[in-house]
Amino acid sequence: MAHTLDLESIVNAFSGKNVGMGVDEKALISTLGNSHKDHRKLFRKASKGFFEEDEERAFEKCHDQFVKHLKLEFSRFNNAVVMWSMHPWERDARVVKKALKKGDECYSLIVEVACTRSSDDLLGARKAYHSLFDQSMEEDIASNIHGSRRKLLVGLVSAYRYEGNKVKDDLAKSDAKILAEAVASPGEKAIENDEVVRILSTRSKLHLQQLYKHFNQIKGSDLLAGVSDSSLLNDALLCLLKPSVYFSKILNASLNKDADKGTKKWLTRVFVTRADHSDEMKEIAEEYNQRYGETLAQNIQEKIRGNYRDFLLTLLSKSN
Amino acid sequence: MATLKVSSSVPSPSEDAEQLKTAFEGWGTNEDLIISILAHRSAEQRKLIRQTYHEVFGEDLLKSLDKELSSDFERAILLWTLEPGERDALLANEATKRWTSSNQVLMEVACTRTSTQLLHARQAYHARFKKSIEEDVAHHTTGDFRKLLVSLVSSYRYEGDEVNMTLAKQEAKLIHERIKDKHYSDEEVIRILSTRSKAQINATFNRYQDDHGEEILKSLEEGYGDDKFLELLRSTIQCLTRPELYFVDVLRSAINKTGTNEGALTRIVTTRAEIDLKVIGEEYQRRNSIPLEKAITKDTRGDYEKMLVALLGEDDA
Numbered sequence: 001m002a003h004t005l006d007l008e009s010i011v012n013a014f015s016g017k018n019v020g021m022g023v024d025e026k027a028l029i030s031t032l033g034n035s036h037k038d039h040r041k042l043f044r045k046a047s048k049g050f051f052e053e054d055e056e057r058a059f060e061k062c063h064d065q066f067v068k069h070l071k072l073e074f075s076r077f078n079n080a081v082v083m084w085s086m087h088p089w090e091r092d093a094r095v096v097k098k099a100l101k102k103g104d105e106c107y108s109l110i111v112e113v114a115c116t117r118s119s120d121d122l123l124g125a126r127k128a129y130h131s132l133f134d135q136s137m138e139e140d141i142a143s144n145i146h147g148s149r150r151k152l153l154v155g156l157v158s159a160y161r162y163e164g165n166k167v168k169d170d171l172a173k174s175d176a177k178i179l180a181e182a183v184a185s186p187g188e189k190a191i192e193n194d195e196v197v198r199i200l201s202t203r204s205k206l207h208l209q210q211l212y213k214h215f216n217q218i219k220g221s222d223l224l225a226g227v228s229d230s231s232l233l234n235d236a237l238l239c240l241l242k243p244s245v246y247f248s249k250i251l252n253a254s255l256n257k258d259a260d261k262g263t264k265k266w267l268t269r270v271f272v273t274r275a276d277h278s279d280e281m282k283e284i285a286e287e288y289n290q291r292y293g294e295t296l297a298q299n300i301q302e303k304i305r306g307n308y309r310d311f312l313l314t315l316l317s318k319s320n
Numbered sequence: 321m322a323t324l325k326v327s328s329s330v331p332s333p334s335e336d337a338e339q340l341k342t343a344f345e346g347w348g349t350n351e352d353l354i355i356s357i358l359a360h361r362s363a364e365q366r367k368l369i370r371q372t373y374h375e376v377f378g379e380d381l382l383k384s385l386d387k388e389l390s391s392d393f394e395r396a397i398l399l400w401t402l403e404p405g406e407r408d409a410l411l412a413n414e415a416t417k418r419w420t421s422s423n424q425v426l427m428e429v430a431c432t433r434t435s436t437q438l439l440h441a442r443q444a445y446h447a448r449f450k451k452s453i454e455e456d457v458a459h460h461t462t463g464d465f466r467k468l469l470v471s472l473v474s475s476y477r478y479e480g481d482e483v484n485m486t487l488a489k490q491e492a493k494l495i496h497e498r499i500k501d502k503h504y505s506d507e508e509v510i511r512i513l514s515t516r517s518k519a520q521i522n523a524t525f526n527r528y529q530d531d532h533g534e535e536i537l538k539s540l541e542e543g544y545g546d547d548k549f550l551e552l553l554r555s556t557i558q559c560l561t562r563p564e565l566y567f568v569d570v571l572r573s574a575i576n577k578t579g580t581n582e583g584a585l586t587r588i589v590t591t592r593a594e595i596d597l598k599v600i601g602e603e604y605q606r607r608n609s610i611p612l613e614k615a616i617t618k619d620t621r622g623d624y625e626k627m628l629v630a631l632l633g634e635d636d637a
Contacts, residue, residue: 123439126476136478139515150507154515158474159454160442166450171459194466202455202470 006031007046013305014070020257021264022308023073072261076268077308083272084315089124091273092117093132096125096157100144105262107153108235109269110141114156115239116246119163126157148192149232155201156236162204172207175199176214183227184219191230200236208240247274248288255299271315281319321598323633326360333368336361337376340369340384349388351623358401359630363594366401392582392624399590400631405440406448408433411587412441412473413449416460423465423552425587426457430472431559432566435479442473464505464549471514472556478517485523491516492528499539504550513556521560567592567600568607575615585616585628593631601632 013027032040044051044060050069051060083091092113099106114122129137138154145153182193190196203211215223224241226234238246247270253259254266274281285296292299300312331339336357343350358366373381385397399407408429415425430438445453458470491512498506513521525536532539540554558566567588574584592600601612608615613634617625629635 123476130476130478130480134478134480134482136476136515136517138475139478139511139517142511142515146507150511154471154511155474158471158476160439160446160452160474162446162450162452162455164446164450198455198458198466198470202452202458204452204455 007043010043011047014073020255020303020305021073021267022076022305023070024305025307027306077306077311079265080268080272080308080311083268084275084311087128088121088273088276089128090132092121092125093128093137095269095273096129096137097133097140100140102262107145107149107232110153111156111232111235112239112246114153114159115236116243119159119161122157123160148189148197149230151194151197152191152201152232152236155197159201161202164204165206167204167206167210169210172210173214175203175207176211176218179211179223180215180218189230190228191233196233200233200240205240212241244280244283244287245291247280247284248291251284251288251296252292255303257303267312271312275315275318278319281316285316285319321596322594323597323601323631324360324362324593325633326362326365330361330365333365333372334376336365336369337373337381340373340381341377344384344388351389351393352626354385354389354397355623355627355630355635358397359627359635363404367403370401392586392620393622393627395582396586396590396624396627396631399586400593400627403440403444404437404591404594405444407591408437408441409444409448409453411591412445412453413456416456421460423461423469423548424555426469427472427552427556428559428566430469430475431556432563435475435477438473439476465552467505467507468510468514468549468552468556471510475514477515480517481519482517483519483523485527488520488523488527489531491524492531495524495536496528496532496539504540504547504553509553513553513560518560521557525557525561564596564600564603568604571600571604571612571615572608575619582620582624585620589628589631597632 009027010031013024013031032043035043041060044062045053050063050066052063054061086094096110096113099109113125117125126137129135129140133140138158141157142150142154178195179199182196183190185193199211200208212223224234224238224245227237228234235246238249250266251270254263254270256263270284274284288296297313297316300309300316304312330336339353339357343353358369361369370381373379373384377384382398382401385394385401389397399410402410411425412429414420415422415429429441433441442453445451445456449456454470454474457473458466461469494508495512498504498509503509512524516524528536536557537554540550540557555566558569570584571588574581574588588600589597604612604615613629613632616628616632620628626635
């Protein structure tokens with residue numbers, strides 16, 4: 001044989017289950033691409049997770065899951081590039097549409113788009129929605145979701161928040177009192193309270209910041225410590241008041257080795273949708289660093305492979 | 321169709337601004353001159369005149385008008401001179417204030433404008449009132465009215481003609497059931513009215529008529545009178561499906577009441593002159609056997625009357 005097989009580096013190049021995301025394209029070319037067919041047989045025999053020995057017929061059968069896994073990992077770079085090339089409005093419209101289709105667990109994505117974008121960007125996403133799906137975002141959401149979650153989500157995506165710097169402190173204070181009472185009522189869910197929905201879906205972000213201060217004073221506890229048993233409501237509060245904390249938390253979740261398929265995809269979404277806003281990206285990276293002790297860049301370097309990794313790091317460096 | 325008459329060659333904005341300045345000079349005001357200019361310029365032209373007037377004379381045209389004019393005529397000129405988005409924002413803001421509150425006006429602005437026009441109103445609202453329209457509407461309304469009005473004012477309807485007939489059938493049935501049970505403020509009813517495109521809503525109510533033998537507006541006539549919410553709901557549907565008829569109804573009650581409701585009259589003439597006042601006028605005549613212009617001149621006088629007539633395209637200018 002021309003050269004010995006570096007099994008370990010091949011497996012690493014594929015990003016086996018517990019080893020992060022993406023595919024090390026260069027390594028695959030130089031090891032697998034360069035390999036003799038006997039090498040590859042050894043590789044197949046050694047990779048019980050990907051290939052199954054068919055002893056009767058003397059060959060190593062490929063698992064479906066291997067094909068699926070590769071497809072997924074190879075596609076991360078692809079998806080990131082496609083998403084990056086799209087207009088931000090189209091990106092967001094597609095995120096919302098997909099979240100609606102996937103159901104329950106993904107509704108927080110709708111909250112994310114509605115609460116972390118500027119008023120004009122959210123409006124743009126609604127325009128793109130008309131163009132892409134021949135209906136309005138709010139009608140799609142309203143016809144697919146019911147009850148109190150519908151009220152909150154439709155309210156949040158329909159908002160066209162004032163973005164200037166005028167705030168009426170006494171209004172913020174009275175809204176804070178209302179919110180404080182709403183979260184204190186035993187048995188009654190805050191998300192079902194019309195006043196809560198009103199405040200969260202119509203007030204400007206500056207007003208909400210002021211409200212936040214008053215709330216913490218009135219209650220003596222942190223509004224963002226999770227005041228509701230509705231995760232959607234909690235997400236909305238976090239997105240509206242401290243988006244960089246929200247984003248650093250979900251980035252951390254996506255980089256966790258036990259993250260599920262859906263959660264891992266958050267990494268691409270956050271990077272691609274925030275990289276154009278270099279101030280925000282910087283804040284997210286700093287928040288991440290403070291919370292988790294290592295830098296985003298480090299984490300990505302260790303856990304991601306290949307073109308996908310390089311692409312993410314490039315997006316990240318734009319903010320520096 | 322619009323009734324606004326603009327001649328094919330208009331003076332430059334600076335010439336118009338100069339002329340307007342002379343209308344303010346000396347004792348009294350030359351209202352005829354003001355009407356002959358402003359009532360015969362498009363929104364874009366009025367915008368330029370206002371800008372030029374400010375550049376040349378250092379004062380907002382509207383301020384000058386405010387100083388010189390009074391009451392109904394002034395109100396008409398004010399509303400007319402504002403850009404459509406600013407106008408709608410002003411109307412909406414007034415509608416949330418205690419002494420001038422009007423759920424009807426809020427609904428009217430939300431439902432008879434195109435998605436883009438409503439958007440401009442929301443943007444103008446930010447600029448002028450330092451708040452969002454929806455936060456003010458939400459803050460100043462309660463209960464069912466809030467549910468309906470906030471949703472209407474926040475809508476950004478799809479504006480294509482595509483219609484899903486299956487959906488229309490489903491939603492017509494749904495609405496029929498709710499109405500039968502008198503659940504007028506049901507979530508689903510509000511959802512449909514405030515999110516669906518106008519084309520879809522029209523299809524839904526056409527289907528409703530086919531399936532139940534009577535028009536939705538007729539179905540909602542029962543229980544009328546004291547139920548203010550039902551009244552608003554009915555007007556909402558009318559605005560979304562047959563706005564011209566809605567405007568005719570409002571005009572009729574504005575003009576025929578003992579003591580004309582100038583507020584409504586001014587509002588409708590100034591907000592529709594560039595949109596569909598012609599169609600409204602035709603419909604008015606059809607239903608009342610008297611031309612709109614005649615009805616107006618019977619009930620109004622002076623410069624106010626002249627201004628309205630000019631906007632109707634019926635003056636000699």
